[in-house]
Structure formats: structure tokens, C-alpha cells
Amino acid sequence: MNDLSKSMERTLxxxxxxxxxxxxxxxxxxxxxxxxxxxxxxxLSCIFPFIFIIIxxxxxxxxxxxNGFSILPEVLSLDAYRFLMRSGEQMVQSLGVTLTxxxxxxxxxxxxxxxxAYAISRKNFDQRRFFSFLAFxxxxxxxxxxxxxxxxxxxxxLRDSIWALIFPSILxxxxxxxxxxxxxxxxxxxxxESAKIDGATEFGIYTRIVLPISLPGxxxxxxFSTLGFWNDWFNALLYIDNPNLIPLQTxxxxxxxxxxxxxxxxxxxxxxxxxxTLPTETxxxxxxxxxxxxxxxxxxxFQKYFIQGLTIGSVKE
Amino acid sequence: xxxxxxxxxxxxxxFALASTLTGCGSSNTDQxxxxxxxxxxxxxxxxxxxxxxxxKLDPVKLKVYxxxxxxxxxxxVQEEMNKYLTDKINATVDITMIDWGDYSKRxxxxxxSGENYDIAFTSSWAxxxxxxxxxxxxxxxxxxxxxxxxxxxxxxxxxxxTGSQVNGKNxxxxxxxxxxxxxxxxxxxxxxxKYKMDISKIRTLEDLEPYLKQIKEGExxxxxxxxxxxxxxxxxxxxxxxxxxFPVGMNMNSTDGKYVNILESGELKSSLKTxxxxxxxxxxxxxxxxxxxxxxxxxxKWFADREQTQPxxxxxxxxxxxxxxxxxxxxxxxxxxxxxxxxxxxxxxxxKNPERAMMxxxxxxxxxxxxxxxxxxxxxxxxxxxxxxxxxxxxxMKDGYQMPGFALGNLFLTYSHKEDPADKWEAFKEFNNSAxxxxxxxFNFNPDPVKTEVASISAIVKEFYPPIxxxxxxxxxxxxxxxxxMKAAGLDKVITxxxxxxxxxxxANK
Numbered sequence: 001m002n003d004l005s006k007s008m009e010r011t012l013x014x015x016x017x018x019x020x021x022x023x024x025x026x027x028x029x030x031x032x033x034x035x036x037x038x039x040x041x042x043x044l045s046c047i048f049p050f051i052f053i054i055i056x057x058x059x060x061x062x063x064x065x066x067n068g069f070s071i072l073p074e075v076l077s078l079d080a081y082r083f084l085m086r087s088g089e090q091m092v093q094s095l096g097v098t099l100t101x102x103x104x105x106x107x108x109x110x111x112x113x114x115x116x117a118y119a120i121s122r123k124n125f126d127q128r129r130f131f132s133f134l135a136f137x138x139x140x141x142x143x144x145x146x147x148x149x150x151x152x153x154x155x156x157x158l159r160d161s162i163w164a165l166i167f168p169s170i171l172x173x174x175x176x177x178x179x180x181x182x183x184x185x186x187x188x189x190x191x192x193e194s195a196k197i198d199g200a201t202e203f204g205i206y207t208r209i210v211l212p213i214s215l216p217g218x219x220x221x222x223x224f225s226t227l228g229f230w231n232d233w234f235n236a237l238l239y240i241d242n243p244n245l246i247p248l249q250t251x252x253x254x255x256x257x258x259x260x261x262x263x264x265x266x267x268x269x270x271x272x273x274x275x276x277t278l279p280t281e282t283x284x285x286x287x288x289x290x291x292x293x294x295x296x297x298x299x300x301x302f303q304k305y306f307i308q309g310l311t312i313g314s315v316k317e
Numbered sequence: 318x319x320x321x322x323x324x325x326x327x328x329x330x331x332f333a334l335a336s337t338l339t340g341c342g343s344s345n346t347d348q349x350x351x352x353x354x355x356x357x358x359x360x361x362x363x364x365x366x367x368x369x370x371x372x373k374l375d376p377v378k379l380k381v382y383x384x385x386x387x388x389x390x391x392x393x394v395q396e397e398m399n400k401y402l403t404d405k406i407n408a409t410v411d412i413t414m415i416d417w418g419d420y421s422k423r424x425x426x427x428x429x430s431g432e433n434y435d436i437a438f439t440s441s442w443a444x445x446x447x448x449x450x451x452x453x454x455x456x457x458x459x460x461x462x463x464x465x466x467x468x469x470x471x472x473x474x475x476x477x478x479t480g481s482q483v484n485g486k487n488x489x490x491x492x493x494x495x496x497x498x499x500x501x502x503x504x505x506x507x508x509x510x511k512y513k514m515d516i517s518k519i520r521t522l523e524d525l526e527p528y529l530k531q532i533k534e535g536e537x538x539x540x541x542x543x544x545x546x547x548x549x550x551x552x553x554x555x556x557x558x559x560x561x562x563f564p565v566g567m568n569m570n571s572t573d574g575k576y577v578n579i580l581e582s583g584e585l586k587s588s589l590k591t592x593x594x595x596x597x598x599x600x601x602x603x604x605x606x607x608x609x610x611x612x613x614x615x616x617x618k619w620f621a622d623r624e625q626t627q628p629x630x631x632x633x634x635x636x637x638x639x640x641x642x643x644x645x646x647x648x649x650x651x652x653x654x655x656x657x658x659x660x661x662x663x664x665x666x667x668x669k670n671p672e673r674a675m676m677x678x679x680x681x682x683x684x685x686x687x688x689x690x691x692x693x694x695x696x697x698x699x700x701x702x703x704x705x706x707x708x709x710x711x712x713x714m715k716d717g718y719q720m721p722g723f724a725l726g727n728l729f730l731t732y733s734h735k736e737d738p739a740d741k742w743e744a745f746k747e748f749n750n751s752a753x754x755x756x757x758x759x760f761n762f763n764p765d766p767v768k769t770e771v772a773s774i775s776a777i778v779k780e781f782y783p784p785i786x787x788x789x790x791x792x793x794x795x796x797x798x799x800x801x802x803m804k805a806a807g808l809d810k811v812i813t814x815x816x817x818x819x820x821x822x823x824x825a826n827k
Contacts, residue, residue, distance in 0.1 A: 237422065241415075
């Protein structure tokens with residue numbers, strides 16, 4: 001925003017005819033303003049739906065039914081949030097499940113992915129080709145839904161257990177490939193060589209030298225998998241029946257699925273009012289707000305690693 | 318470094334591993350490590366004893382999947398059920414409720430994984446009965462019905478069993494409920510009273526006109542005269558091949574048994590002219606063609622809409638709306654194949670205890686105590702009895718035990734509420750008996766040979782139907798476009814295939 005106002009100022013102050021003094025490589029202030037405005041519009045179009053959801057969640061239900069959605073609702077109300085506070089045990093429980101799964105899942109993912117990727121990034125590891133291929137192969141050929149289901153339910157017996165939400169997605173081939181590339185490009189062999197000469201063990205090299213200089217990569221994968229676990233609803237849909245183990249997103253997707261179902265089959269299910277068992281529109285929006293805010297707030301903590309970018313040198317070549 | 322030979326070996330090993338994993342999905346014979354059934358309780362020989370007494374049978378646990386939102390108090394109710402069932406047939410049940418929207422996604426996976434559950438809900442609209450029966454997911458139950466389900470056959474309207482046959486065999490036990498379907502116009506009673514309308518005269522779309530006009534002229538602009546969303550279709554007397562979202566059907570008034578393209582029928586053309594006129598006159602919402610659903614019941618700002626009915630449905634509608642709603646029929650009740658397969662329980666082809674599963678279904682459909690236990694929960698906790706067959710809900714029912722009655726078993730055994738008319742179930746039976754049977758009743762179309770055509774035509778329907786059927790665009794201009802697009806997508810091929818299958822079925826069922 002600051003840059004924008006400065007460039008505006010410059011455009012306004014530059015008197016006509018007078019030679020402007022500016023960097024020869026810079027774009028003209030006018031274009032700068034146009035580009036900035038374009039980016040602002042794009043950002044707004046990304047944020048607006050969410051702002052709208054927040055507004056709807058504070059709207060009075062009856063007003064909503066009569067007027068439809070509006071940016072400035074006639075009647076504001078906190079009813080939706082009150083309702084969730086009152087009957088929100090399931091919601092709190094689900095939030096707990098989601099948090100647990102996300103934290104444990106992310107830690108396990110980082111541990112497994114980074115160790116695997118580090119091993120196959122080392123050129124003096126004999127089997128690196130085979131293990132790279134092993135990971136890569138699963139990206140191209142997957143067994144599909146049903147074999148996966150069989151493994152989880154009948155081989156591992158994870159039905160209705162919290163591990164069913166974690167295990168299926170902790171080792172992701174794509175993350176491994178990304179991490180491996182990252183290690184090979186940012187960790188020079190020279191460092192490892194010198195560490196060896198100084199008498200560091202293999203594990204010591206990994207934990208005390210490689211990891212600290214690979215933080216941006218770790219953070220990236222960490223964010224990916226945090227988002228992945230936080231937003232995952234499909235595993236719970238398949239494996240979980242116990243209401244105490246339902247994650248938040250699955251709770252939301254169930255409501256969504258039931259809504260779709262009602263729209264499609266309204267004529268089939270005459271005798272039973274499914275709609276009566278669903279939360280109202282405002283409550284649904286309030287649920288979305290409560291489900292999305294925590295993860296949106298987590299993002300700034302990763303931000304600093306992204307700004308550093310994925311290139312850090314530590315050796316003079 | 319790895320040699321080429323080693324890589325090759327690994328690939329072969331991986332493929333072998335993958336194929337063993339997928340391969341044993343379809344056969345369960347060597348899987349004894351299943352959590353659902355107590356090991357070593359093969360009741361294959363219990364069938365030979367023939368006795369229905371509980372002490373002669375080995376105890377078994379039946380895994381049951383039902384549709385509906387998971388309920389908090391199900392475990393306690395299930396415990397009560399199991400006491401009773403142990404006594405009766407020495408079985409216990411383990412019921413899993415899967416939510417409406419998820420049911421059709423999850424059951425196919427469970428079935429494909431070869432899990433040996435015993436009973437699952439199936440129907441024409443969720444975990445579809447026909448393809449799964451054809452695929453061999455369910456056990457043919459005719460023999461079991463003869464042996465252990467005689468009571469079901471006594472209670473059930475025989476047309477349910479005829480209508481749900483696939484290639485001459487039954488694969489599921491239908492729930493005894495309303496068998497016919499009937500479209501009605503619904504009216505918001507306050508306006509009917511205000512303008513002293515005689516709605517009994519209203520039957521066709523054309524009959525509505527003067528009344529819609531009255532509302533349009535006499536009421537404020539936010540009252541929608543004909544409050545329908547984009548799914549609206551004018552009623553035409555056709556027996557549809559694949560539901561009303563697909564343009565093939567058989568005229569109910571004809572006796573030639575020919576499937577035709579309904580978009581070319583005279584009935585539809587004239588109805589479309591009428592609805593177009595209504596749209597232009599502003600009787601429908603301006604945005605009707607993009608309206609997913611309409612909250613007319615909630616807001617009360619409407620005069621007429623359409624709905625499928627059953628006996629005393631208007632009482633329920635009025636109760637949930639909080640104001641009075643009255644109806645007038647568009648047609649006489651008709652029995653379609655789809656209405657016979659509206660709610661059923663199938664026994665899995667992988668079930669280890671099919672006999673006991675059938676005994677349980679038999680009780681569920683004939684035993685008053687069990688049927689009401691699963692439906693309403695425990696007496697004194699979830700409801701209290703007012704008289705022999707009439708109950709009143711207690712708060713615990715709303716909080717923790719709301720079950721979809723129509724998907725659980727014989728509906729005519731359930732208690733009624735004190736608001737319900739005393740002759741409710743009588744009226745249902747009456748409704749079933751009064752209905753006439755559609756020409757294709759009992760015929761199940763198998764769309765597999767024309768799968769691609771059906772899929773692409775359905776996509777065209779999604780695009781063209783809402784604006785055309787709601788009158789939002791001129792039918793003279795857009796209907797021919799839709800027809801030519803569908804013809805290009807192979808509509809005639811579908812009609813030919815349907816005709817062929819129908820004629821074969823007709824010949825076999827003379």
C-alpha cells in the first residue's frame with residue numbers, strides 16, 4: 001500500500017515538461033499504478049468471498065430468507081454464533097480432532113519426508129536410484145480407492161481410529177521429490193565433506209548442519225502438509241463412523257453433501273424432513289468462519305520463510 | 318548404483334505385490350481376520366435345523382448399514398434391540414448410520430473392498446439398487462424369503478416384490494410404504510381463503526391461470542405466484558425411462574408400449590407455451606432458470622408450488638411451515654418401478670449369515686415392538702405412549718434419536734403421533750390400492766450398452782432443461798435446438814435400446 005501511495009504522489013507531483021529523474025530501468029509511474037491497481041483488484045476478488053461469508057454469518061436468518069444475501073444486511077445478529085456456542089460440542093470436539101491430526105500428521109510427515117529425501121539426495125548413497133524410483137513410481141501408478149480402502153481397513157485395521165486420518169497421507173511422493181531437489185541444490189557437498197573431516201556422524205550432519213540451512217524447504221513442506229491435513233475430509237468420510245473422531249472439514253462437507261442430496265432427491269424423500277436436521281444458512285456460514293480462521297491465522301508464521309525464498313547460500317564457491 | 322537387473326526385479330516384485338492386494342479384494346475366503354463377525358460362528362448348518370428357536374442357533378453378529386444422520390442415542394437403543402434379538406433369533410446387530418449425502422459414496426467402496434457386511438439399505442435413489450443387483454453385490458433372496466420370510470410376504474403388497482425383480486429374481490426386501498407417486502399443486506391457504514378460491518377445480522397448468530393473475534394483481538410484488546426453482550417441469554402423463562431429467566418416456570394413455578422422445582410430444586409443447594406465457598406475465602421468479610432451490614415455505618411469500626405427495630402429506634407440510642398448506646392433485650396416483658424400489662434392505666453377497674439376516678429382516682418388517690424400537694427409541698426415554706398405538710415425542714428424541722422411518726422397515730407397524738389422523742396407515746393402503754400401474758411397471762432398464770449416450774444427453778439436459786421448462790426462454794426457438802443437440806448425442810440410439818429391452822421383458826413376462 002505504501003509503495004502505491006508513493007508512486008501516486010510521484011505521478012501527481014511530476015510537473016509536465018519537466019524531465020523526471022528516476023531509475024532508467026523502472027517502469028513509468030502510470031504503469032506502476034495500473035499494475036498495482038490490477039494486483040489490488042485480484043487480491044480483493046480472492047478475499048471478497050470470504051468477507052462475504054463473514055458478513056452472512058452475522059446476518060439475521062429471517063432477513064436472509066426474505067432479502068437474500070446482501071453486503072450491508074438490514075438486521076445484524078449474533079444468533080448463529082450463539083447457537084454454535086450452545087450446541088457446539090460436536091464442533092469443539094471436531095476442532096480438537098482436526099488440530100490433533102494436523103499437528104501429529106505434520107510432524108510425522110516432516111520427519112519421514114525430510115529423512116527420506118535427504119537420504120536420496122546424497123550422491124554417495126548406493127541405493128538412491130532405487131529408492132527415488134520407488135517414491136516416483138507411486139506418483140505414476142496408484143492402486144486406486146478400493147485397494148487403499150482394503151489396506152487401511154482389513155490389513156491395518158484402522159477403521160474408526162484417529163490413525164486412519166494420519167497414516168494414509170504422511171508419506172507423500174511429491175513432497176519427497178520437492179525436498180530432494182531442494183537438498184541437492186542448497187546443501188553443497190563441500191559442507192558435508194568438511195563436517196565429515198571435523199568428525200561429525202551422519203546423523204549429526206543431518207540434524208546440526210543440513211536441517212538448519214534447509215529451514216525454508218522444511219517450512220514449505222510443513223505448510224503444504226499442514227494445509228493438507230487441515231483440509232482433508234475424504235479419509236474421515238471413508239473410515240470414521242464414531243462422531244468423536246470426525247474432523248471439522250468432514251463435518252462441513254457432510255452438511256454440504258446433505259444439501260446437495262436434498263436438492264437432487266427432493267421428490268424421492270417425501271416422508272422425512274432431512275432439511276429440518278440441517279443447520280440454517282447463517283449457522284453454516286459461521287461454521288465455515290470458525291473452521292477457516294485458525295488456518296488462515298497460521299499462515300503469517302510461515303510467511304517469513306517464504307520471503308527468504310528457497311535459495312540460501314552458505315559456502316563460497 | 319543399481320544394476321538394470323535389480324531394477325527389473327523390483328518392478329516385478331511391485332507388480333506382484335499390487336496384484337495380490339487388489340486380487341484378494343474380491344474373494345473373502347481366506348480372510349479370517351475380520352473384526353465384524355465372531356470367529357468360528359459359521360451358521361451354515363443352523364439352516365438345516367430349520368427351527369426358529371433361539372437356543373438352537375449359534376450366536377451371530379449382523380453388520381447393518383443404514384442411511385441417515387448418525388444418532389447420538391443409537392448405541393443405547395441398539396443394546397435394547399440386541400437383548401430382544403438374542404432372545405428371538407440369537408443374533409445381535411451392529412448398526413452403522415451413514416449420512417444421506419455420503420451413503421452413495423461410501424457403500425460402493427465398502428462393497429468393492431469385499432467387506433462381509435450383512436445388510437445394507439438400497440433404493441432407486443441411494444446406493445442404487447439396479448446396478449448393484451446386476452453387478453452381484455447382493456444375494457438373490459427368493460429362497461430365503463420362502464424359508465424365513467413368510468411373514469414378510471403376508472404383510473407386503475405383492476406389487477413391491479414384482480416391481481423390484483431383476484431378471485426374475487429379488488435382491489432386496491422392500492419396505493412396505495406408499496407405493497404410488499402423485500404430483501400435486503400446493504397452495505398457501507391464506508391466499509386461497511382471502512380470494513375465496515375453489516382450488517378443487519385446479520388440475521392442469523392451464524387451470525392455474527386466473528388464480529395466478531389474481532395474486533399477481535392483488536398482492537405486493539414480493540409474493541411469488543408460482544414459486545418454483547429451476548428444477549420445475551410441467552406435468553406430462555409419461556412413464557419415464559430414467560426419471561424426469563431424461564427426455565425418454567412412454568405415454569401413459571397409449572397402449573402401444575412405445576418409448577418416444579418426450580420433447581417432441583404434443584402435451585409438452587402446449588405446456589411449454591403456457592409456462593412461457595406465465596413467465597412473461599411475471600408469475601414466476603425472474604431468475605427461476607438459475608434458482609437452485611427456493612425458500613418459499615420458510616418465508617411464506619408464495620401462492621402455489623408443486624410437490625410429490627402421499628396421504629396426509631399436507632398435515633406434515635403445514636406443521637413444518639407453521640401455517641396452513643392445501644393441495645390439489647395434478648394426476649391420479651401411479652405405480653412406477655421406481656416407487657417399488659424406493660426403500661429396501663439387501664443382504665450382501667459376502668454375508669456370512671444370510672439366513673440370520675433374513676430372520677432379522679423378517680422381524681423388522683413384522684414385529685411391532687422391534688420396528689418401533691428402532692424407529693422411535695426407548696419408551697419413557699424418547700417417547701411416551703398416549704394410547705396403544707399413539708405416542709408423543711419427548712425432548713430426548715429430538716436431541717439424540719431422529720430416525721428416517723421410511724428407510725427402516727414396514728411403515729404400517731409404526732406408532733402414529735397424536736396429531737396424525739387415526740386412519741393414517743389405512744389411508745396409505747387405500748392410496749396404494751387406488752393407484753394404477755404404469756405400463757412399464759416391473760421393467761428395469763439397463764443403461765450399460767448406451768452409457769456414453771446417456772451421459773452426454775444428461776449433460777445437455779442440465780444445460781437446456783431449466784430455462785426451457787421454466788419458460789425463461791422462448792420454447793419455439795430453443796426446444797428444436799435442444800432436440801437436435803440430443804439427437805446428435807445419440808438420443809435415438811437410446812430409444813432403440815430401451816425399446817429392445819422393453820420388448821424382450823414384455824415377451825418374457827406375458
